[in-house]
Amino acid sequence: MLDLLIEKGNVLINGRFETFDIGIINGKIVSLEKNSSDQKAFNRWNAAGKKIVPGFIDVHTHGGNGVDINNATTKDLLRLSRYFAAQGTTGWLASIITDTYERTVQCIEQICRAKAEIKDGAQILGIHLEGPFLSEAYKGAMNRRWLRKADNSLFETYQKSAAGLINYITISPEVEGAPELVKELSAKGVIVSIGHSGADYETALTCIRNGARSATHTFNAMRLLDHHAPGICGAVLETDIFCEAICDGKHLHPGIIRLLLKTKGLNRIVAITDSIMAAGLPDGFYNLGVSRVQVSDGDAKLISDGTRAGSTLTTSIALRNLMTYTGRKLEEVILLLTANPASMLNLGQHKGSIQIGKDADLVILDELLRVEMTIVGGNVVYLNSKP
Structure with a gap:
């Protein structure tokens, strides 16, 4: 069971944006899949149309x-x-x-x-x-x-x-x-x-x-x-x-x-x-x-x-x-x-990019590149409630 599943976001991976679902457990990224609809998660977040970048x-x-x-x-x-x-x-x-x-x-x-x-x-x-x-x-x-x-x-x-x-x-x-x-x-x-x-x-x-x-x-x-x-x-x-x-x-x-x-x-x-x-x-x-x-x-x-x-x-x-x-x-x-x-800062093994095994420190950006959501260690710490 995933702690959090972020679905259908345009995820920045290896210098390119691709549509992926991001699975998170215990503050770490554990999966990056094209379609993880069969995965169970405590929380799901639909990020369709949004860009997901490292924190x-x-x-x-x-x-x-x-x-x-x-x-x-x-x-x-x-x-x-x-x-x-x-x-x-x-x-x-x-x-x-x-x-x-x-x-x-x-x-x-x-x-x-x-x-x-x-x-x-x-x-x-x-x-x-x-x-x-x-x-x-x-x-x-x-x-x-x-x-x-x-x-x-x-x-x-x-x-x-x-x-x-x-x-x-x-x-x-x-x-x-x-x-x-x-x-x-x-x-x-x-x-x-x-x-x-x-x-x-x-x-x-x-x-x-x-x-x-x-x-x-x-x-x-x-x-x-x-x-x-x-x-x-x-x-x-x-x-x-x-x-x-x-x-x-x-x-x-x-x-x-x-x-x-x-x-x-x-x-x-x-x-x-x-x-x-x-x-x-x-x-x-x-x-x-x-x-x-x-x-x-x-x-x-x-x-x-x-x-x-x-x-x-x-x-x-x-x-x-x-x-x-x-x-x-x-x-x-x-x-x-x-x-x-x-x-x-010699933290590249844990932070700075979106990869399996790294800390789930993520930012979801809207179409104007404004911050819509911030995730630190797999926890949602900011959510923009404005339309």
Whole structure:
């Protein structure tokens, strides 16, 4: 007996949409058949005319729907997970902006509790520390008071508080001790992303050779490419590391997104939201950690100096933007929100595509590519009741 049978949907399998029935037991996909009308199931869902794609994975977000991760309680984070599920996100990393030691530990504790308690929302896949080992000159929206040189003992203290849940960290290659820390953390299985950086080409390349696997919001808060001094951008574009990209039309011109895809290929770009608590809400005044942010026309900037401070983007909008900006098909750009982040986080055996044996993390899209249903681990966690 199947726990759930999704019937007659246009399922994305191996880069193509085909009509399949999806059988789910204990949170796993157990069957993909052309016609499973003879199979018995506790629950059946007719998805005729709908597209079924893998669940979206957001590796870089600071909040949404009124919740700022640096100031969130466990209850807030549970609400945030439900909001993310409504956008098609089935898994996400809780990104902690650089903050005091005490606040960072408090954030970690709340995230760990929320991960254990989530039952009806997107799954927390880990913690992303955006700092504190970052360059002051390219701090972006970070508070310079809490930036510091690379320190493995501090990281280990945070990791102990997180019971190993920190699986992603942004480090600037040029800060003192960064290349060595990149090597240490990479050897322990922590995914290191380089960013918030004015590093020269050689320093950035050293960190990549030492195991850095990604670049944080590529081109943003980053020394730009110069034909005489390629810098960190040149190292990132030349090598095969992953590149985060904020596809909201504000952080990156659509032409740059097309250039990134042409340079890196479809399999090496990870679409992120870098969203703040204002995502899903009207223009106004919001928080990002200890900083005050004004959102105008959907664009978030620090009140103090006008620096852009995250986005109001959601994964569902990012998907539609990618199609608009690139002119590519859904089955191509969907990789940036599914298989690529899963691969970057070493979760590709379980997530990121629709295959027998993988986690039943699925999104059902209507004809306008709006999220109609989100399924996490075989459980329906969001259903759009609007006609």
